[in-house]
Amino acid sequence: MTSTQSTQNGKQAVFRALFRKNSSPPSSEITNTDEPSPSSTTLETFKDQQSNILPHNKLMIVFPTIALAQMISYLDQTCISTAVPAIGESLNMGPSISWIATSFLLASTSIQLVNGRLSDIVGRKPLLLICMGILAGANLCAGFAQNAAMLFAFRSIAGLGGGAITALVMIIASDITTLEQRGKYNGFIGAMVGLGNGIGPLIGGALTQHASWRWCFWFIVPVIVVVMVVIAIVIPPSTVRGNAWTKLRMLDWLGLVMNVGAVVLVLIPISQGGSTYPWDGTLVIAMLTISGLLIITFVLVEWKFAKLPMMPIRLFQSDKSANLVFLQGTLHGVVYWANLFYIPMYLQTVRGYSPILSGAIILPMVASHGVGSLVSGHIISKTGHYGPLRANDHLFELCLVGGCVVAVDLHEDKSCVGDLFDWVFAGDWDWGCFPAKADRAVTNSLRNFLRILGGSVGLTISGTILNNTLKTQLRNTLPLDVINTITSSAYSLSSINLSPNQYEMVMDAYMAGMHTIFVMYAPIIGVCFVCAVLIRDEGVAEKDARAPVDTSSRADEGRGSEKKGVRDGGEGSMVNSPSVGRQERV
Structure with missing residues (x-):
């Protein structure tokens, strides 16, 4: 009874696995969507x-x-x-x-x-x-x-x-x-x-x-x-x-705040310095100093942190x-x-x-x-x-x-x-x-x-x-x-x-x-x-030029070019161009 039940249980397990596989749509159908869900929105979007x-x-x-x-x-x-x-x-x-x-x-x-x-x-x-x-x-x-x-x-x-x-x-x-x-x-x-x-x-x-x-x-x-x-x-x-x-x-909301702050604190003193405000005044020096710090912070945010x-x-x-x-x-x-x-x-x-x-x-x-x-x-x-x-x-x-x-x-x-x-x-x-x-x-x-x-x-x-x-x-x-x-x-x-x-x-x-x-x-x-x-x-x-590869999407690119081709298909896409994975200059 034990061997028979084991055989039947094994067949049922195989059947259930096949049923689940056949009842799920192919992966190409899953990725063939024009509107990615909010959770799947990445830089590829x-x-x-x-x-x-x-x-x-x-x-x-x-x-x-x-x-x-x-x-x-x-x-x-x-x-x-x-x-x-x-x-x-x-x-x-x-x-x-x-x-x-x-x-x-x-x-x-x-x-x-x-x-x-x-x-x-x-x-x-x-x-x-x-x-x-x-x-x-x-x-x-x-x-x-x-x-x-x-x-x-x-x-x-x-x-x-x-x-x-x-x-x-x-x-x-x-x-x-x-x-x-x-x-x-x-x-x-x-x-x-x-x-x-x-x-x-x-x-x-x-x-x-x-x-x-x-x-x-x-x-x-x-x-x-x-x-x-x-x-x-x-x-x-x-x-x-x-x-x-x-x-x-x-x-990049943090970068936006840094950018606007830096621009304002740079342009006000350089446009008004010498007329409205003295160049050696405390206000001009303070604004230029803070703007310099904001510029450095902005570059770091854009380089290391901004998605x-x-x-x-x-x-x-x-x-x-x-x-x-x-x-x-x-x-x-x-x-x-x-x-x-x-x-x-x-x-x-x-x-x-x-x-x-x-x-x-x-x-x-x-x-x-x-x-x-x-x-x-x-x-x-x-x-x-x-x-x-x-x-x-x-x-x-x-x-x-x-x-x-x-x-x-x-x-x-x-x-x-x-x-x-x-x-x-x-x-x-x-x-x-x-x-x-x-x-x-x-x-x-x-x-x-x-x-x-x-x-x-x-x-x-x-x-x-x-x-x-x-x-x-x-x-x-x-x-x-x-x-x-x-x-x-x-x-x-x-x-x-x-x-x-x-x-x-x-x-x-x-x-x-x-x-x-x-x-x-x-x-x-x-x-x-x-x-x-x-x-x-x-x-x-x-001419084709190598498109920038984003680290957040490299894993997806490695899962198969056939999926990427379906997902990114359409006029002007990279994968439908003569050189797959390459992108023309603009």
């Missing part, structure tokens, strides 16, 4: 899900649309620049007038790094619409501001929306085009950036002179709403897998060319943003031109930027190479900056004619950095962050040079309180009773300061040229 290469006829509709969104972001910034004197006088701002730009800059810089990861989580299109709505609402409220604090608060909110738009547009452009196409179609975006920078001062000056500075905020709101409707219709919907709340919990880092350290470790691109973008941001601010100041303060006339004089500069983007984009798409164009661009800029130095020094009326064409063929200085698709959004956000951060540093250095020059040359001529008023705002000269002789001395001091600023630009552009020469030109033909 953030692979390239939103690539949607569009045909030419659709690109001709989508690209002008996202280019309009980019234009709105730049139009919002440049339109306000010519209205600053009127705003300061209306709201009795005094020396705090610089916070109109600083508040926007702080928020715009702070949002950049997290922007890429948020687009991975909620989708590019929804996030773009949300940010445009934020910009519209903030501008509407800013137009009703009754005091400086209200205006600064709403400009900070506008900076969150406007700063995110600039990066999201470039991320979407990368999602819907191949490398071969990108240069040609990105010309639309470059042209609209030039248009926004060009007509912004004209519109702002006209509205300020003939209506009210409040319309500089209000007029753009209906434009944003119209573009939002068009975006909702023409841009393909974002495809995002996984549970959004689960992925939000994976977000989903906003700034993956591997982006700096993978390729020398990528680091050169990041450096070049930062330095170019120094010159680009400083020029956009100080050329109008020079024209209005030193030359005495009206806001409308100064905007008209700047128009050739920004128009050449747009034309250069279109032409260079087509050249890159035709030739398949970007290296020579990039190097020639910075060599040309270096010659023009030298011309500006000489012209300003000679006090000629056409003192900045060279700089008006400073960005011919500019706009392609990000070529050469080809991240894996999973890192595409964060790479675009990082580049944008470095550009704006470079611009912040450039504005600060330029302002410090100008203020020190003014103080040095005027300290034996004017009272200290008058000098402090002049250095607090370039637009305050009209409110100071200066004799003709004193006014001429102030103009000479401004001229000397502008000359020194242009001298500073020359070595910076020279370094950009060296970087352009050293960046390896790999061409724009689609």
